[in-house]
Amino acid sequence: MPADEVPAEIAAALNESAFGLLQLEGVNGIDVGVDEADEYTLRLLVSNPDDPPAGLPDSIGGFAYILVAGTPQLEQAGIPDQQTYGVPGRDPIMGGIQLGPAAIAGGDVHAGTLGCVFRDPAGLPVAVSNAHVICGAVGDAIQQPAPQTDPAPTIERLGSLQQCLAPDTPSLFPGGLVSGSFDAALCSVDGARTAEVGRIADIGVATAISSPRIGSVVRKRGYRTGVSHGVVEGTLGAYKAHNHDGSERWMLLGQVSIVMIPDLGLNPQGVWSRSGDSGSVVVNESNEIVALHWGGDGMRGYATDFAPIAVAFGLGL
CATH class of the missing domain: 2.40.10.10 (Trypsin-like serine proteases)
Known part of the structure; x- marks a missing residue:
């Protein structure tokens, strides 16, 4: 069931109601899923379905909905973990391994996962991760694995931050959250590191x-x-x-x-x-x-x- 098969009326009800519902305390999201009869339905993600937030409507755009336990949390790590293919200086670079910005801000290391290596329009290898993991200023050094010393060893350098896509649209409501469709970032892979395009560790x-x-x-x-x-x-x-x-x-x-x-x-x-x-x-x-x-x-x-x-x-x- 791809997203483009969702009935237009349900998609419209979601789009018209989402921002208002997400202003309710305890409501963490809304999406389209399927119910026990395998039919499309609207779902509200809440902190505790057994203790629903106050002010929930009887229906959403005339459609019934179900409550689902969900509290999305960004998963950037603060401490490097050795459970990774990211041994300093050991290549090839591939998806599923650790990376992070070279800068250690205030003594804090920020680490996440390198999703996969792709080719850019010029045919060069580039690495993709989240904006909230590696984004700072374009050109910032990115390390693989994440740095454990400051300054980080040159041998651990992966490349430079090239582009970030992160929420930046102001909220429709005063004091609300900025919004957007992407949390993604692109990093170069320096010539000193070898990379396997498309390979993901332990997956293929x-x-x-x-x-x-x-x-x-x-x-x-x-x-x-x-x-x-x-x-x-x-x-x-x-x-x-x-x-x-x-x-x-x-x-x-x-x-x-x-x-x-x-x-x-x-x-x-x-x-x-x-x-x-x-x-x-x-x-x-x-x-x-x-x-x-x-x-x-x-x-x-x-x-x-x-x-x-x-x-x-x-x-x-």
């Missing part, structure tokens, strides 16, 4: 770039959690993205949600993601890259359709 080589479909089985490799498996359960989502301290950072529109498959054989850590997995690419069973993961709440992950990101950055495999 991506075959294509596509879009997520509701009901599709997917997986990702975050440098903290490793490979995890889930099912796409929501599309056209408008979600509040929270910082680690619980404060609201921005609103992301047109997103997807993924629920972990409750199988310890597939997910031995019992979560879809954890801090540090931000920037992972999500791939389907055909090894097509379909989304860019930016946040989670343990059981669920939240991500952006990768096809428009690829168009915006001019990426190919």
Whole structure:
């Protein structure tokens, strides 16, 4: 079930109601999923479905809705983790490994996941992650793995920040959150580092770039959690993205949600993601890259359709 098959009336009800509903305390998102009868339905992400927020409407644009537990949180890590392919100076560079800005601000290291290496319009290798993981000023040095000393060793340099796509549209409501459709960033891969385009650690080589479909089985490799498996359960989502301290950072529109498959054989850590997995690419069973993961709440992950990101950055495999 791709997003373009969602009935126009349901999509319109979501779009007309999303900003107002997201002003209610305890409402963290709204998207389109399917109900127990496998029919499209609107879903409200709330902190606790058993204790619904006050002021919820009886219907949304005339449509019934269901409550789902969800609190999207950006998953940038503060401490480098050695569970990574990112041994200093060891190549090749590939998706699913650790990276971070070279600068250590106030003693804090910021680390996330390098989603995948692509080719830019000139045919050069470039790495993709989240804006909230590596974005600062264009030209900033990016390290792989994330730096553990200041200054970071030259041997760990990955490249330079090239472009950022992050929410920057002012809120429609006074004091509200800025919004946008992307949390993505592009980094060069310096000639001193060798890279494997399309390869994702422990997953394999991506075959294509596509879009997520509701009901599709997917997986990702975050440098903290490793490979995890889930099912796409929501599309056209408008979600509040929270910082680690619980404060609201921005609103992301047109997103997807993924629920972990409750199988310890597939997910031995019992979560879809954890801090540090931000920037992972999500791939389907055909090894097509379909989304860019930016946040989670343990059981669920939240991500952006990768096809428009690829168009915006001019990426190919």
